[in-house]
Amino acid sequence: DAGITQSPRHKVTETGTPVTLRCHQTENHRYMYWYRQDPGHGLRLIHYSYGVKDTDKGEVSDGYSVSRSKTEDFLLTLESATSSQTSVYFCAIRDLRGGTEAFFGQGTRLTVV
Amino acid sequence: GESVGLHLPTLSVQEGDNSIINCAYSNSASDYFIWYKQESGKGPQFIIDIRSNMDKRQGQRVTVLLNKTVKHLSLQIAATQPGDSAVYFCAEWAAGNKLTFGGGTRVLVKP
Numbered sequence: 001d002a003g004i005t006q007s008p009r010h011k012v013t014e015t016g017t018p019v020t021l022r023c024h025q026t027e028n029h030r031y032m033y034w035y036r037q038d039p040g041h042g043l044r045l046i047h048y049s050y051g052v053k054d055t056d057k058g059e060v061s062d063g064y065s066v067s068r069s070k071t072e073d074f075l076l077t078l079e080s081a082t083s084s085q086t087s088v089y090f091c092a093i094r095d096l097r098g099g100t101e102a103f104f105g106q107g108t109r110l111t112v113v
Numbered sequence: 114g115e116s117v118g119l120h121l122p123t124l125s126v127q128e129g130d131n132s133i134i135n136c137a138y139s140n141s142a143s144d145y146f147i148w149y150k151q152e153s154g155k156g157p158q159f160i161i162d163i164r165s166n167m168d169k170r171q172g173q174r175v176t177v178l179l180n181k182t183v184k185h186l187s188l189q190i191a192a193t194q195p196g197d198s199a200v201y202f203c204a205e206w207a208a209g210n211k212l213t214f215g216g217g218t219r220v221l222v223k224p
Contacts, residue, residue, distance in 0.1 A: 031210055042202060043157070043214040050210060058211065090156050092212070100145045102212055104156030 003027045006091050006105040013112055019078040021108050023091030025071075031094040032074040033102065034058075034066060036087040043090065049074055081112045121200060123219045132190040136203030136215045139184065143205035148177060148188045149214075151200045160188070160201075190220075198222045 003026035013019050023032060033048040035058075045058030047066040055066050063085060065077045078085055088109050094102040126132045138146065144165055149157035163170045163177045163186075170177050176189040186203050203215040 033212065035214075042216045045211060045213065048211065059213075092156075094210070094212075096210075100147055100162040100206055101159040104158070106154075106156055 004091060004093055004103060004105040006089075006108050008108060009106065010109045011111070013081050013110070015082060015112055016080050019081050019110065019112075021076045021089055021091075021110070023074045023076070023093075023105060025074075025093045027093060027095065027103075028071060029093040029095040029103075030071075031096070031102075032068065033092040033094070034064075034074065034076045035090045035092065036060065036085075037090060037107075038087050046076065046089075078110075081110075083112050086110060086112045121217050121219045123221060125221045125223060126193050127223050128195060129192055132188075132193045132197070132220055134188045134190075134201050134218045134220065136186040136188075136218075137184055138186060138203065138205055138215065140205055140207050140213070141181070141184065143207050145206045146177070146179060146186050147204045147206070147212075148175075148186075149202045149204055151202065151217075153199075157202060193220075193222050195222050195224065 005024045007022045034046040035043040037043045044060045046064050049055045049068040067075045088107045090107045091105040092102045145162050147162040148160040150160050151157045161172045161175050161177050163179050168179050174191045178187045200217045200219050202217045204212050
């Protein structure tokens with residue numbers, strides 16, 4: 001799957017605990033994205049990165065932070081998880097030299113109880 | 114697999130027939146429009162794109178039509194097969210390299 005690995009694939013956590021999801025790529029692509037997918041809402045952009053240490057907010061960034069200290073890793077952190085953050089999270093990567101195609105990971109199912 | 118969407122509009126189509134999936138977009142400044150396919154338990158997969166200055170583009174068994182006057186995008190799948198059963202999303206690349214998705218349509222292919 002285009003050299004993208006998300007970890008963990010499944011996680012159950014308690015309300016109020018911090019959670020970090022990891023996206024790792026082996027493609028050396030510049031752009032990396034975090035989306036969440038919920039029934040009835042499609043995929044919504046949380047944060048994205050356009051280079052090491054360069055990040056920007058998406059449409060649903062409240063309650064989330066990201067970090068990109070090296071090209072291959074993009075971390076999504078929920079500082080204090082809430083039940084509303086129960087979702088499936090997808091990471092995507094894009095290289096501008098590859099046209100418009102963004103490649104997606106397999107997703108992480110996060111349940112906050 | 115993951116539940117993609119419990120409230121998605123559904124298109125039921127007979128195997129071998131053509132499918133047409135529609136999408137309305139809002140951002141007239143988008144440079145490219147893209148169609149993605151998502152199978153159960155998987156991430157979205159790129160199907161085809163169309164640049165904003167085009168009105169039609171064809172791929173293998175798929176055609177995308179863009180009507181900028183009414184801000185409408187459609188995906189036509191010829192001779193629909195069981196493997197085409199999935200959820201289909203339209204998406205658009207806007208300024209700042211953000212990929213924004215529409216709500217999605219579930220396609221069910223009947224044998």
